[in-house]
Amino acid sequence: MKKVRYIWTLVLLMVFTSGFASAGTSHEEGEVDVNELVFGHINDAYSWHIVSIGDTHVTIPLPVIVKSSTGWHVFSSEKLNEGEYEGLYIAEGGAYDGKIVERNAAGEEVRPLDISITKNVLALIINSAILVWIILGCARWYKKHPVENGAPKGGVGMIESLVLMVYNDVIKACIGPDYQKYAPYLLTAFFFVLVNNLMGLIPFFPGGANVTGNIAITLVLALFTFFFTNAFATKEYWKEVFWPEVPVWLKAPIPMMPVIEFFGLFTKPFALMIRLFANIMAGHAAILSLLAIIFITVKIGPLINGTMTFVSVAFGIFMTALEVLVAFIQAYVFTMLSAVFIGLSRVKEKEEKE
Amino acid sequence: MGLLTPDPGLLFWMVVVFGIVFFLLAKFGFPVIIKMVDDRKTYIDNSLKAAREANAQLANVKAEGEKILTQAREEQARILKSATETRDKIIRDAQDKARLEGERLMEEMKKQIETEKESAIRDIRRQVALISVGVAEKVIRTKLADGKEQTELISRLVDEMVESSK
Structure with a gap:
């Protein structure tokens, strides 16, 4: 229990420091065009x-x-x-x-x-191909091995444990009774975000593109969640949106609560979109900015440059390691929040409560 | 800088690519994995159940065996006991019978001996009587030549008779 708390403290610390790091980078523009360097990477290219x-x-x-x-x-x-x-x-x-x-x-x-x-489209296609290859590869493994042979080992076992973690701890826990209908979408979203996040951290060719740090990508993901949330929502959900259980003067004649609730429909996926985009984008920007220190300090002199190179590489390693964690956490959070939103749209009438 | 404005081209490709990925994975990927995991779970559950049943059966068989063994032992003891009893009884019966038979034979013997004895005594008596009579005859024949002596004899005889009848 104590260990878990330490880990969480560490994680929170890391998140805060990464926030400061990304906030601080904008001031570090020297003769080297850091702005171009960083945003040239973050933005799409032909x-x-x-x-x-x-x-x-x-x-x-x-x-x-x-x-x-x-x-x-x-x-x-x-x-x-x-x-x-x-x-x-x-x-x-x-x-x-x-x-x-x-x-x-x-x-x-x-x-x-x-x-x-573009670069992002190609990266998207490559990453998707990798994702499809991994998951269908696992599925093929299951087809080849009868149940009696036991659980898979190695890569397939790893994917299986990830699938089960999302399936049992997130989907089943957050959605409630008819979770099975939504499981394929949420699992796809999780692995899609995870693979794209991780591929973005590989600094050379097939990886390195800032795919999930692009708002178009997260927008589409958020729209899918929006669709799955509202398309199969229960009557009770719509009733809670347009006629919530609040004092009457809050909803008539001026429909204050219904308006707020109605905007809530859109702010939820909007938050999903911005969260994923900002996290990944900031991560890429932070790592690049840290590495840019090396090139900025070249002009100051070899001593400072050497020291700063060491610091920059150390921080770069730290940030990259942190980003690996963030890649997973963001995929997890995206899936979990999508599941929670879907779960909220599945509300049943509260017969038991009254 | 168009960081916050989604690019239509990328949007288009994202919809296409994610749609395809979603279709493929939702149709051929995750359901297979989840189904197999569920199947495995059912299989393991069933195996566990079967193992538990087998175990219970084994324990049952053991208990059954033990019970049969105990029963056999009891039966054995019972049979042995009854055999002993039967034997003792037979022996006792035989002894009784033998004793009774012996007694009976003895009795018969005794009776026979008695009878024999009596008949022998009677015989002897008769013989003695005959012999006495013969002797008496002879004595009398010799002695009865003289009248006086006859009278004396008679009177002596009478006396004797009287005496003996007393």
Whole structure:
């Protein structure tokens, strides 16, 4: 019991320090363009930059798929390196900084319909493929091994214990009676977030993309939770939203409580969206900022640079380890809160209470 | 910086990719795993139950065996006891019978001996009487030549008779 408390204290400490670390980074902009370094990573890109050795940039060009005013355009993002291509170019500054834009008749920059396979999309596809491969691999293991042979070992056993942990401790505990209907979605969400979080922490090619730290990704996840929460909600749930059990003057003639409750429907998934996005984004930003210290201090002198390099690497290791924990915790929290929201939408009439 | 504005392209791909992943995993992934785990749980439960039953049966068999053994032992003791009793009884009966028979034989013997004795005595008596009579005859025949002596004899005889009848 004491040990658990120590661990939690440590975790909380880590979370706070990580908060300070991410808050502090914005002031550490030196001659090296830390802003570009950090946000260049955090934001999406049309090509996947792997490494630069001297002046050679090792980059994977990705397909650009755009429907502009002149119709569909599909080409490699390499073509954009030289500037405009087929009337399209990457905007610098302005509202659409870093995105593909075209000029309309009035000469203003406008965004065409852009469904390019960007860095995040490719990472998303790779991570999803890995996820599907892992889970279907486990499922295949079960098909090959009859029940009598006992429980799996190794990787399959690990995935199984994770599945069971989420299934028993989160889904079953939070939703209540008809949890089975929601189990596939919640398990998918958990593993999806977990795999994407962890892949984001691998610093080289197949990983390293800031997928779950992108608001579009978390928005879709939150929308799925919103759908599963409200699509199968009980009558009692809607009654509690529009006619909650509060003094009448709170809901008529001015429907104060119903309005609040109604907004609650949207704030819940909104919180899910922001929480996951901010946590992962801040984690990436913190690690990058810490490592940027090395390059900022180069100009100050070798002694300080050496010391700071040591400090930065030490903190970097600490932050990365912390982020591994956060990757799991955020996946867990996302799943748990989704389960709780779904559980709330499954309220039955309180016959037992009265 | 468009950090908080979701990019439509990424949104589109996320919906597509997550939709596919969700479909695949929800259809072929998690239900299989969960079903197998449930099946395994049922299997383990059943195995445990069967083991418990087997154990109980084994214990039962043991108890049954013990019971049968005890019964057999009791039966054995009972049979031995009854055999002993029967033997003793037979022996006692035989003894009794033998004694009775002996007694009976003895009695018969005695009776026979008695009878024999009596008949022998009677015989002897008769013989003695005959012999006495013969002797008396002879004596008388020799002695009765003389009248006086006859009278004396008679009177002596009468005396004797009187005396003996007293």
